[in-house]
Amino acid sequence: MERKGLMIHYEYCTGCHSCEVACKQEHNYPVGRGGIHLNEIIVELPDKTLRIDYLPFPTQHCNLCASRTMRGEQPACVKHCQAAIMFYGSLAELAKLMEQRPRSVLFVPR
Amino acid sequence: MLENTQDTRVVKMGAWSAGPGCHGGCGVKVFLKDGKLLKVEGDEDHPYFQGRLCPRVLALTQYIYHPDRLTYPLKRVGQRGEGKWQRISWDEAFDTCEQRMREIRDKHGAESMVFGQGTGRDAGGYIIFLAYAYGSPNWTLFGLSGISCFTPRLAAMHSVMGDITFPDAAQFSPQRYEDPEWVAPKVLLSWARNLQGSQCTDHYFSGHWAVDMMKRGTKLIVVDPVCSWEASRAEVWLQIRPGTDGALALAMLNVIINENLYDKDFVDKWTHGFDKLKDRVQEYPPEKAADITWVPAEKIVRAARLYATSKPAAMRFGQPLDSNAEATSTIQALNCLWAITGNIDVPGGNVICRPPFGVTVYPYSTEEVIQLYGEEFVANLTAKRIGADRYPLVKNFRAWALSDLVLEQMETGKPYPIKGLWCQTNNFMGNTAQDPRRHYEAVRKLEFNVVVDTFMTPTAQAVADIVLPAGTFPEKDSVFTTGVPLNAIQKVITVGECKSDWEINFEMAKRLNPDAVPWKNVRELFTHRLKPSGFTFEELCERPWALAPKNHPSGSAPYRRHEKGQLRPDGKPGFRTPTGKIELYCTTYEKYGLDPLPYHREPFESPTSTPDIWKEYPLILITGRRHGAFFHSEHRQIPWLREIAPDPTVELHPDTAKSLGIIDGEWVWIEGVRGKVKRKAKLTPIIHRQMAHALHGWWLPETDGTAPNFYGIWDLNVNQLIPMGQQSTSGFGGAPTKTTLCKIYRVGP
Numbered sequence: 131m132e133r134k135g136l137m138i139h140y141e142y143c144t145g146c147h148s149c150e151v152a153c154k155q156e157h158n159y160p161v162g163r164g165g166i167h168l169n170e171i172i173v174e175l176p177d178k179t180l181r182i183d184y185l186p187f188p189t190q191h192c193n194l195c196a197s198r199t200m201r202g203e204q205p206a207c208v209k210h211c212q213a214a215i216m217f218y219g220s221l222a223e224l225a226k227l228m229e230q231r232p233r234s235v236l237f238v239p240r
Numbered sequence: 241m242l243e244n245t246q247d248t249r250v251v252k253m254g255a256w257s258a259g260p261g262c263h264g265g266c267g268v269k270v271f272l273k274d275g276k277l278l279k280v281e282g283d284e285d286h287p288y289f290q291g292r293l294c295p296r297v298l299a300l301t302q303y304i305y306h307p308d309r310l311t312y313p314l315k316r317v318g319q320r321g322e323g324k325w326q327r328i329s330w331d332e333a334f335d336t337c338e339q340r341m342r343e344i345r346d347k348h349g350a351e352s353m354v355f356g357q358g359t360g361r362d363a364g365g366y367i368i369f370l371a372y373a374y375g376s377p378n379w380t381l382f383g384l385s386g387i388s389c390f391t392p393r394l395a396a397m398h399s400v401m402g403d404i405t406f407p408d409a410a411q412f413s414p415q416r417y418e419d420p421e422w423v424a425p426k427v428l429l430s431w432a433r434n435l436q437g438s439q440c441t442d443h444y445f446s447g448h449w450a451v452d453m454m455k456r457g458t459k460l461i462v463v464d465p466v467c468s469w470e471a472s473r474a475e476v477w478l479q480i481r482p483g484t485d486g487a488l489a490l491a492m493l494n495v496i497i498n499e500n501l502y503d504k505d506f507v508d509k510w511t512h513g514f515d516k517l518k519d520r521v522q523e524y525p526p527e528k529a530a531d532i533t534w535v536p537a538e539k540i541v542r543a544a545r546l547y548a549t550s551k552p553a554a555m556r557f558g559q560p561l562d563s564n565a566e567a568t569s570t571i572q573a574l575n576c577l578w579a580i581t582g583n584i585d586v587p588g589g590n591v592i593c594r595p596p597f598g599v600t601v602y603p604y605s606t607e608e609v610i611q612l613y614g615e616e617f618v619a620n621l622t623a624k625r626i627g628a629d630r631y632p633l634v635k636n637f638r639a640w641a642l643s644d645l646v647l648e649q650m651e652t653g654k655p656y657p658i659k660g661l662w663c664q665t666n667n668f669m670g671n672t673a674q675d676p677r678r679h680y681e682a683v684r685k686l687e688f689n690v691v692v693d694t695f696m697t698p699t700a701q702a703v704a705d706i707v708l709p710a711g712t713f714p715e716k717d718s719v720f721t722t723g724v725p726l727n728a729i730q731k732v733i734t735v736g737e738c739k740s741d742w743e744i745n746f747e748m749a750k751r752l753n754p755d756a757v758p759w760k761n762v763r764e765l766f767t768h769r770l771k772p773s774g775f776t777f778e779e780l781c782e783r784p785w786a787l788a789p790k791n792h793p794s795g796s797a798p799y800r801r802h803e804k805g806q807l808r809p810d811g812k813p814g815f816r817t818p819t820g821k822i823e824l825y826c827t828t829y830e831k832y833g834l835d836p837l838p839y840h841r842e843p844f845e846s847p848t849s850t851p852d853i854w855k856e857y858p859l860i861l862i863t864g865r866r867h868g869a870f871f872h873s874e875h876r877q878i879p880w881l882r883e884i885a886p887d888p889t890v891e892l893h894p895d896t897a898k899s900l901g902i903i904d905g906e907w908v909w910i911e912g913v914r915g916k917v918k919r920k921a922k923l924t925p926i927i928h929r930q931m932a933h934a935l936h937g938w939w940l941p942e943t944d945g946t947a948p949n950f951y952g953i954w955d956l957n958v959n960q961l962i963p964m965g966q967q968s969t970s971g972f973g974g975a976p977t978k979t980t981l982c983k984i985y986r987v988g989p
Binding site for chain 2: 172
């Protein structure tokens with residue numbers, strides 16, 4: 131089977147945490163465990179302004195929602211992402227989407 | 241792993257508190273098995289959020305089946321605050337409430353009972369329903385000074401232009417962004433709006449629609465004292481000193497008018513009092529506003545030019561405006577901005593928002609109160625409504641009793657005594673009230689208090705005689721009408737003996753005044769309320785949402801309704817104001833003895849209004865900024881949400897902290913003139929060096945709930961630093977939740 135991945139267009143990630151909680155609900159993870167972890171990156175630019183980025187990172191627990199995707203559904207995090215910046219698909223498809231989406235990153239968790 | 245097997249039932253409905261908190265709007269699919277909720281997912285066919293969801297809805301199973309949920313009625317058997325409760329039946333609970341409330345009404349008059357709501361849930365609908373059935377005019381947002389949440393914005397917009405607006409995100413069209421009439425705003429001016437906190441539903445707009453717009457080319461202008469995510473992506477970010485929004489708006493008007501950047505055709509045809517506004521804004525040149533707002537003059541000019549020359553431009557504006565010293569005046573100034581630039585009810589501008597199909601269950605305007613209860617009935621009640629005699633705007637808009645004066649009257653008994661409080665969806669001791677200690681002292685002396693909630697709160701522990709357990713949204717039948725689309729919410733599960741807020745108030749109203757409740761059950765009531773839509777409650781549940789078609793007689797679908805005569809009751813073109821125009825010079829304010837033109841007044845406590853206090857307390861304390869994982873004081877006991885923000889923090893700039901010898905994560909005191917509270921320091925460069933930010937609503941459900949601890953509120957509740965009684969001159973607005981001065985120092989040696 132073709133390898134699948136998770137593409138995140140972090141230019142528009144607002145850090146809302148929906149991905150984390152969607153994952154916990156789907157897999158019933160306890161506190162302290164989750165398939166995706168949100169990171170905050172704040173960088174001071176030369177003109178003293180701030181650049182704030184958020185980046186969800188798929189952890190060791192991420193199985194790309196195998197049973198959901200088998201049913202033809204999106205992974206729980208992708209479906210519920212409020213900024214609609216998470217994409218699931220084959221690496222080739224995702225790479226193509228990235229062409230139009232600067233500041234994005236492709237994860238291949240498995 | 242949750243499988244969608246044959247014995248799993250999926251029901252679609254709107255999501256509106258309780259559960260997530262919030263102001264409703266999105267559509268969900270609830271997955272059910274054997275009468276239990278398995279999970280909640282977004283409904284991808286729903287036009288509001290297309291299947292997206294916030295963390296609070298996604299954590300709903302933990303909320304609904306939390307071991308601490310209130311699941312049966314309780315009566316107090318010890319002293320108030322002692323924490324001694326006894327389980328009772330609903331019959332006994334209703335009997336007790338009926339008997340005690342009848343006693344109060346017979347002895348002192350119905351007005352002696354106050355009906356206090358908080359926010360979220362479908363609160364106002366069922367509380368005004370019960371209050372009016374009982375015969376009391378005193379329906380209020382109990383504890384919140386000046387009713388400083390949305391009502392000042394509603395009152396100002398209704399006075400100035402007869403309606404309210406939100407940014408146009410094609411929310412009235414089932415096709416949304418694909419609607420051929422819609423265009424993305426060239427600029428979205430995000431004013432006092434923190435997308436991260438108000439990330440999802442807020443009546444007619446959802447925070448992440450701003451992101452949808454950005455992807456479609458919309459540029460941002462951001463007004464925020466904090467460097468938010470949006471601010472870091474803005475064309476222009478105005479880092480404003482809290483409480484000075486009015487001065488900033490007036491300076492932007494100054495630039496737009498003096499540089500002739502306004503829409504002359506629109507101004508000539510559809511506005512009233514432009515010349516007078518032009519005179520007034522001469523008092524606010526950008527340089528002067530720069531001194532007041534701390535925003536450099538050149539940035540004010542840049543923002544004004546960008547906003548005025550981008551067509552269309554939309555504006556989103558938030559609660560901090562309600563906290564301006566003269567809130568209704570500040571909001572008038574913002575209203576003038578979108579009016580003179582002609583950005584009203586056009587695609588990609590600010591669209592007029594009315595309840596879908598003209599259906600209302602939770603009145604947001606005088607018109608809706610009258611629609612539900614009749615002009616004469618409301619006028620009779622107004623005679624005794626607290627605050628109506630002192631504040632004409634309060635008297636004439638939306639029928640609230642004024643919170644500050646309700647508290648005063650509880651203390652003084654003048655002009656008539658207050659004997660009881662029906663407190664529903666309101667945790668005033670942990671959240672809603674400024675000066676919570678004063679509220680505690682006043683309410684604990686009342687004869688009879690009922691608290692209706694989903695969890696035991698500091699408020700219920702401290703003052704309740706009877707506690708009634710309320711259901712979350714999948715546990716209730718309800719209708720969402722304070723945004724789009726019209727949503728049905730339906731009862732599909734039962735938890736313990738919980739009843740929905742509507743069921744509770746329906747039953748109480750029926751007992752206290754059978755004539756006011758001619759319906760057999762709440763479903764019949766909703767079918768009656770839904771009449772203008774043509775749907776029965778059951779039919780709406782089948783859909784389960786609906787949008788009014790374009791040119792619907794209720795005027796609840798855009799665009800350019802003022803040109804088509806769809807806004808005024810007389811069917812003439814124009815706006816629903818005395819002059820038929822947008823009143824830059826507001827004749828309604830004038831009639832009420834208020835300044836008809838916008839102006840700025842300094843916060844009651846500020847670097848310039850109280851320089852001596854500023855010397856000793858050199859930080860401006862911002863509170864009330866929202867957090868996406870919590871709805872006000874809710875969700876502190878929900879593991880998946882508390883994990884996101886486990887500690888009650890105060891945010892400080894690292895440089896400020898360094899100068900105070902404070903390190904990240906240590907406990908500090910926040911001290912103001914009126915008291916001090918403890919918080920954990922969180923250092924982040926997004927905070928201004930002369931400001932501090934403390935999230936409101938913190939309590940610790942995991943600690944002792946009895947007196948005097950009350951789940952830690954006296955240690956943590958930052959509202960102890962903020963006074964009551966600073967309401968705006970109009971009565972609405974002015975709770976100084978963003979502008980209190982403070983100093984911060986280490987708790988440790």
